Amino acid sequence: MTDGNETGAAPRDGNLVEVRDLKVHFPITRGVIFDRVVGHVKAVDGVDLSIPRGRTYGLVGESGCGKSTLGRALLQLTPPTSGEVSFDGVELTRLAPNRMREMRRRMQMIFQDPMSSLDPRQNVESILVEGLQAHGIGADREERRRIISKTLDAVGLPKWALSRYPHEFSGGQRQRIGIARALVLGPDLVVADEPVSALDVSIQAQVVNLLDELQTELGLTYLVIAHDLAVVRHISDTVGVMYLGALVEEAPSDRLYSEPLHPYTRALMSAVPVPDPEVEDRRERILLAGDLPSPANPPAGCRFHTRCPWAQPTRCAEERPVLRPIGASRVACHWAEEIASGQLRPHGVTPSIVRPEGEGATPHVVSAPSEPGSFV
Known part of the structure; x- marks a missing residue:
């Protein structure tokens, strides 16, 4: 594999993310050792979208339409079958593994289930320091602890949480830990996959408002994947509607909700x-x-x-x-x-x-x- 465009960064006020004709097809195999490909599941099949810097793109659609696969492919967690994903002017699909590792610091993910996405054997400090150590951030333990403490404060968690384990927190607090893990590296892009679906309604509002405040304070760019249309409307600037692996409609949030044009959106x-x-x-x-x-x-x-x-x-x-x-x-x-x-x-x-x-x-x-x- 060869490196993509590593020097021609996009203008600071342009699109942070540009996706062109992105496809993710999973092979269907048969045979004694599953070595015979008999077809493909077209989870994502030709998606084009752009996310301006500092804005929020909401992605909605019924279960199985390819929303989560698209989010993972954008971060290269799931390798795309074909297509292009440009992040700040860098073509990710052509990056060598070592360069992709460097780029991951700037792209983080908030996972759907706040409990299963956290290691029950690690306390909060261990969970948050892991990313800092992997990317060589912080000269020593004290400096890393200062970064972690600042991040905990940003997501509204007390400092005593550092020594506690995931099972000792409520669902909303665990989701805040997941958000802190995404933010501790100082990313530009956060992909939030169903960030409030596992939470009570009252806690959902707290987490959504927190994401909104953090975006204003830190200048973050979001891709928010959700089933709840009310949540998407509240937090998104632009909304894309997916059906069976493809976008069927995309519009500014208020326009989509007031004048849906596609029959599926209606x-x-x-x-x-x-x-x-x-x-x-x-x-x-x-x-x-x-x-x-x-x-x-x-x-x-x-x-x-x-x-x-x-x-x-x-x-x-x-x-x-x-x-x-x-x-x-x-x-x-x-x-x-x-x-x-x-x-x-x-x-x-x-x-x-x-x-x-x-x-x-x-x-x-x-x-x-x-x-x-x-x-x-």
């Missing part, structure tokens, strides 16, 4: 409860037909067409849509404009929009009978 938004009884009673959830297709054998054409209420018989089944700009969004749908305008009806219903009053309120779809898959 279905996700319709599942979010509305704190208005009248609107909640009148609206109808968009229920997707069928099961999620296998990533080992995705449908031809648009991957969502087998479950899409707006799918058309020929084009959707034969031609894969590209992620194209529509206003401030990027959408991978052949009929996004027709769906948004109401010109194209979903199968069995005519959509209309109920717009709740109040700032930040999200529109929701209600329905009336119509001809399947027809144009108005």
Whole structure:
């Protein structure tokens, strides 16, 4: 392997991360010693995205769509099958192992389960000092302890926590330890994989606010992977929606939640409860037909067409849509404009929009009978 671009760093105010046509395919093997490849699971299949320096990119989608694999591939924890990942102007996929090790100091990860991601045999000081020793940070033990103490203070943990073990903390405190482990090396990018999914709702708010404060204070760049749409909306500047290994929509956070354009995004938004009884009673959830297709054998054409209420018989089944700009969004749908305008009806219903009053309120779809898959 050869080194990538090690000197041509990107401008300090540009994109910190740029991903181009990233693919991660896992082989399916058979045979007595599993030496015969019979197919591939296309966990990530052609993703393009950019994350500006100091901003937060939220990634949402149902389980199995490839969100976590994308995050791990971005950090090169899972080797990409093909594509490019540029970090601050350095192409990571072509770096030699020793150079990649140096870059890891600037890219850290907060793992999903705060308990299983911490070694139960190590106390907090041992957990946090491990990264400093691996990267040669700090001249001696005292200097490393000062760095650790400062990081603990930043995440709101007392200094007595240094001698305690993970099982002695609550879930929220353990997640703060995980955040401290990511921050102690002074990274530029943090990939947070479901950072609050294992926590109680009240603790979720504390951790989300902490991440927000740390970003402002330290100038961090985040990739936040989550199922909770409310969490993503609160913390993200830009949101990407994944389905079956690919991005189907990307938009500024407020735009995505107020005007979802892709049918899959509309279905996700319709599942979010509305704190208005009248609107909640009148609206109808968009229920997707069928099961999620296998990533080992995705449908031809648009991957969502087998479950899409707006799918058309020929084009959707034969031609894969590209992620194209529509206003401030990027959408991978052949009929996004027709769906948004109401010109194209979903199968069995005519959509209309109920717009709740109040700032930040999200529109929701209600329905009336119509001809399947027809144009108005």
